[in-house]
Amino acid sequence: MKKVESAGVKGLKRKRKPFQISVDDFFQETEDLRVLYSRLVDNDEPKRVVIIPSVSYGLANVVNNLPFKDGEILLAEEQFPSNVYPWLKLQEKGFDVKPISPSDSANRGESWNNEILNAITPKTRVLAIGHVHWSDGTLFLLQKIRKKLDQVGGLLVIDGTQSVGALPFSIRDIRPDALICAGYKWLMGPYSIGLAYYGPAFDGGVPIEENWINRLNSEDFTNLVNYQDEYQEQALRYEVGEHSNFILVPMLHQAIRQIINWQPDNIQVYTQELMSESIKELAELGYGIESEIYRAHHLFGLRLPDSVSVDALKTSLTRNRVSVSFRGKAVRVSPHVYNDEMDVRKLLKAMKEPIFASR
Secondary structure, eight states: OHHHHHHHHHHHHHTTOGGGOOTTHHHHHHHHHHHHHHHHTTOSOGGGEEEESOHHHHHHHHHTTOSOSSOEEEEETTOOGGGTHHHHGGGGGTOEEEEEOOOSSTTHHHHHHHHHHHHOOTTEEEEEEESBOTTTOBBOOHHHHHHHHHHHTOEEEEEOTTTBTTBOOOHHHHOOSEEEEESSSTTOOOTTOEEEEEOGGGTTOOOSSOOGGGBTTTTOGGGTTSOOSSBOSGGGGGSOTTOOOTTHHHHHHHHHHHHHHHOHHHHHHHHHHHHHHHHHHHHHTTOBOOOGGGBOSSSEEEBOOTTOOHHHHHHHHHHTTOOOEEETTEEEEOOOTTOOHHHHHHHHHHHHHHHHHHO
8 A cells, every 4th residue: 555655665764764763663653553453453462463474483383382292283284385385394303294175066165164174083183274274265264174183173264365354354353373364465554574373382482583683671771681581471582683673664554544543344345245246147147156154255265167278368467457366176266355346358359359259
């Protein structure tokens, strides 16, 4: 957004005069950000939220501090690689990493949720998943999953990158053990910054890096050479070094303020109303789409009818200047508040042309 860009430019200019940056600035701006983000995700413990540079960084802190020696790690199949590679490394330590696949049935979202629930057993140590699947927007019923994991003592680790900011999320209701989220997607912030929530299961862990600012009493610059064994309270030990970023932090702060003003509930309502008629029309033309119960409205997948090739559709989309993403076997469509009915008409035209051409 323009206001996010302006915050970045202001931060860049501020670095011209570093002598005007105070000791308090190293801590207060990040504290304000974690409090603001906590409002967005319904979290009443802001010091469980930390700044990270990427999802892979946030997940590395999780993987390195699991309170288990062996067992099963469950994943939704074809997740974004950042929520797969860290878990695959655990195979070297004897963990069994099991991706849970969806069926090819008409009720794909429902059956996938049931497959995940049925896969949770006393051997399950972790389920790593998104709120929605990154390729096609399949909605996972996290409260049901949480309840089943509670029965076996398993952890729920969520990559919220594809949903947080556009889809309501409540830490109090879902109770994740970790929620990791990149800032550049639906939080509408810059690249190379994100936010991670770590629950009580990770209290007392060892961070993947040892930096000065996460140590106890690091606010006292005159005493930094009195080295501390203790870390800052709750999850603050896991925060990335140099997290007092005077450019990226104000940008993400400004973006989240705007999202709170819009409210994710309203974003869902707007995108649902914007796309509802065109989705019906595309379904009638043979495109496969999940039922509303099992998909998000800000991100959903369209599966091609047999008569339409991927190459033909890509050509049509390019010709009509429509931007979507091809993810796995789905065409991912991601409407937001900056889209309008004219955009939807262009999308519909581009999706129709290969069908008419094949007849």
